[in-house]
Amino acid sequence: MQKQQHTINVPLLSSSYRSGSTETLGLDKLERELGHDPYDDRIGHPSPSPSSSGSRRPSWDSRRSIIPDRWLPHLSTLGRLRPHVALAVVLVVLFLMLLVALSTARHHGYLASGLSDGAGYDQASGLDWSAEDPVLRNYDWQKKRPHDSLTRMVDALTKAEASTREWLLITRPVSQVGTPIGVAQSPAPSPIRAGPATVQVGAGPGPYRRGSRVKWAALQEEWETGRQPSHCQNAPWMEDYAKLHHDIINGKRPSKVLEVMCRKGVQCGGSSDRLLGIFSSLLYAVLTDRALLITWEDLPFELFFDSVIIDWAQPEMPNSHRSIHPKLALKGEKQFISSITPPRADLDRFFSQDVFEEKRNEPSWLQLMTNRGVTLRSFNYPNVAQAMRERGFDPTTAYACMSDFLFRPKPNPLRFIAEYSSFFSLPTVYSIAIQIRTGDDAMVSSVIQTVRASPLFFVNEPPTSILIHQTDPQRDSLNTVQRHSNFFKCAATIAKRYARKDQKVIYYLVTDSHTLEEDALRHFSDRVVITGLSRSHPEIHQKTESAAKGQGSMYDVPEHEKKRLLDGTTDALTENWIIGKTDFQILSFASGFGKLPVFMKGLDNQTISLVAHDSDKNFPVEFALTGPGEQDCANLDSCVFEV
Numbered sequence: 001m002q003k004q005q006h007t008i009n010v011p012l013l014s015s016s017y018r019s020g021s022t023e024t025l026g027l028d029k030l031e032r033e034l035g036h037d038p039y040d041d042r043i044g045h046p047s048p049s050p051s052s053s054g055s056r057r058p059s060w061d062s063r064r065s066i067i068p069d070r071w072l073p074h075l076s077t078l079g080r081l082r083p084h085v086a087l088a089v090v091l092v093v094l095f096l097m098l099l100v101a102l103s104t105a106r107h108h109g110y111l112a113s114g115l116s117d118g119a120g121y122d123q124a125s126g127l128d129w130s131a132e133d134p135v136l137r138n139y140d141w142q143k144k145r146p147h148d149s150l151t152r153m154v155d156a157l158t159k160a161e162a163s164t165r166e167w168l169l170i171t172r173p174v175s176q177v178g179t180p181i182g183v184a185q186s187p188a189p190s191p192i193r194a195g196p197a198t199v200q201v202g203a204g205p206g207p208y209r210r211g212s213r214v215k216w217a218a219l220q221e222e223w224e225t226g227r228q229p230s231h232c233q234n235a236p237w238m239e240d241y242a243k244l245h246h247d248i249i250n251g252k253r254p255s256k257v258l259e260v261m262c263r264k265g266v267q268c269g270g271s272s273d274r275l276l277g278i279f280s281s282l283l284y285a286v287l288t289d290r291a292l293l294i295t296w297e298d299l300p301f302e303l304f305f306d307s308v309i310i311d312w313a314q315p316e317m318p319n320s321h322r323s324i325h326p327k328l329a330l331k332g333e334k335q336f337i338s339s340i341t342p343p344r345a346d347l348d349r350f351f352s353q354d355v356f357e358e359k360r361n362e363p364s365w366l367q368l369m370t371n372r373g374v375t376l377r378s379f380n381y382p383n384v385a386q387a388m389r390e391r392g393f394d395p396t397t398a399y400a401c402m403s404d405f406l407f408r409p410k411p412n413p414l415r416f417i418a419e420y421s422s423f424f425s426l427p428t429v430y431s432i433a434i435q436i437r438t439g440d441d442a443m444v445s446s447v448i449q450t451v452r453a454s455p456l457f458f459v460n461e462p463p464t465s466i467l468i469h470q471t472d473p474q475r476d477s478l479n480t481v482q483r484h485s486n487f488f489k490c491a492a493t494i495a496k497r498y499a500r501k502d503q504k505v506i507y508y509l510v511t512d513s514h515t516l517e518e519d520a521l522r523h524f525s526d527r528v529v530i531t532g533l534s535r536s537h538p539e540i541h542q543k544t545e546s547a548a549k550g551q552g553s554m555y556d557v558p559e560h561e562k563k564r565l566l567d568g569t570t571d572a573l574t575e576n577w578i579i580g581k582t583d584f585q586i587l588s589f590a591s592g593f594g595k596l597p598v599f600m601k602g603l604d605n606q607t608i609s610l611v612a613h614d615s616d617k618n619f620p621v622e623f624a625l626t627g628p629g630e631q632d633c634a635n636l637d638s639c640v641f642e643v
Contacts, residue, residue, distance in 0.1 A: 144532075212500060256289060276592055287387050308405070479516040
């Protein structure tokens with residue numbers, strides 16, 4: 001396929017690379033061309049048909065249109081048939097209905113949290129946290145109001161739309177919450193499980209009126225099951241691995257651990273790079289039967305996410321180094337290995353040979369530091385791919401399943417996310433995420449210079465490579481809608497092609513440039529929404545005065561700076577999570593921040609990745625820019641992400 005100049009069109013895990021579902025886009029296109037929903041003439045406007053309160057599956061009425069009436073024989077016809085023939089016809093019809101129901105259930109999938117709907121696994125209790133930092137132990141991201149750009153859109157909703165959104169605002173923060181563990185553990189730890197399913201709470205979405213029937217059906221399913229539909233099926237590995245993990249952590253099996261780490265003072269990257277490393281580590285922990293533990297020494301991971309199934313909290317308390325998993329025994333020495341931003345060939349060899357084969361069983365405790373994603377690449381490793389498929393991993397939903405299995409945002413970030421996801425979920429809204437990466441320097445409106453000095457700010461590097469911030473608003477002022485017009489033109493093309501006539505098009509803009517946010521709000525006041533959150537890079541922070549004078553550790557962080565880093569990192573993770581709640585995504589090429597929520601969503605052919613016209617990044621030869629050219633934003637099949 002000929003590539004467009006100045007543009008790299010990237011689908012989410014393209015169908016040319018693996019089979020995936022495209023029914024959603026196809027159905028919406030058909031609805032739009034007809035000017036109405038093709039199902040309307042056959043069944044009218046179906047009203048919700050509640051199933052019993054204990055049901056966890058959608059009622060048949062909400063899906064009756066799957067089998068056309070003309071396929072079903074009339075009762076009078078059956079009466080004229082011989083008894084054994086009539087019985088055969090009935091059995092055939094029932095068999096067809098069962099096949100359709102099973103295929104529909106597989107298409108929609110259900111959250112992995114269904115594994116923990118029972119009592120849940122206990123976490124260690126009675127731990128002595130007295131020596132630990134109260135700033136970390138008591139950290140709580142304060143709930144924030146959504147940005148005025150969203151509030152204006154919400155104020156314009158119809159009564160029915162507002163009712164649907166209010167139902168989602170009430171139920172999603174309840175059903176999607178997890179359990180705090182590790183450093184965030186409550187004084188009386190609860191069993192690890194997801195929040196309760198909010199089955200048929202409130203009025204739900206009500207009868208279908210207009211907009212996308214696919215989105216309405218998803219809301220109807222959410223109302224009847226009490227959980228937001230996931231594109232992950234309960235893969236075979238989940239239940240088995242949850243039991244294995246629990247047994248290892250509680251000393252019921254010999255210790256066999258994979259601890260994914262970010263050591264203090266090491267450049268592990270931003271939050272998305274670190275998360276990609278966690279997903280890679282979970283995959284290989286499952287494949288090698290190791291219990292996964294997550295240790296971020298600078299900012300404990302359990303301060304940003306809660307668990308829903310397993311206790312992946314770091315093994316030791318940060319200050320006292322007391323065990324958080326007292327029943328987990330260490331046999332032999334811990335072995336540390338690292339793969340931070342390596343060449344691709346080295347990365348492939350590291351995971352397929354070192355981790356998967358050579359260190360499969362020994363040592364019993366493997367410490368792994370990585371910031372690269374290899375989940376999709378692993379399907380190309382001959383010795384790994386078969387093991388992945390045997391455990392139920394598939395390229396389309398691998399990230400979706402792992403994120404469902406591992407964690408949920410904290411309660412307050414979850415409420416903030418629901419403010420946006422409840423709006424984007426409306427059938428009458430077509431949302432397009434536009435993620436424009438302009439650089440960390442634009443994020444802080446500063447020029448970062450590497451010098452030999454003892455400044456106040458630094459990145460986790462040795463003292464000879466320290467960072468100074470000098471205010472330079474002029475640099476960020478270059479980031480305008482005009483400069484990044486290719487992203488907004490692409491969004492207009494996508495909206496024209498995929499949005500229905502009865503849907504309002506919304507651009508969810510995510511950028512590290514405050515100037516670009518303001519300019520976009522001026523140019524597209526009727527469709528742009530932003531979060532208004534401030535973001536922090538976890539590795540750019542201020543030193544204590546003593547550390548600046550060369551006393552104590554150079555990595556010591558003042559108390560107020562810890563809070564800023566925790567809030568800023570949570571801001572970035574929250575804004576990132578919302579990207580996956582949109583209908584379509586236009587991302588900056590080579591930015592893990594945009595790719596990750598798309599992978600976690602688990603849908604094909606709803607993503608395009610663009611390169612900025614003036615990008616100075618060194619991309620691979622196959623993506624070299626050869627001159628000005630028109631962007632083909634209707635093409636979703638040119639190349640794939642490989643992480």
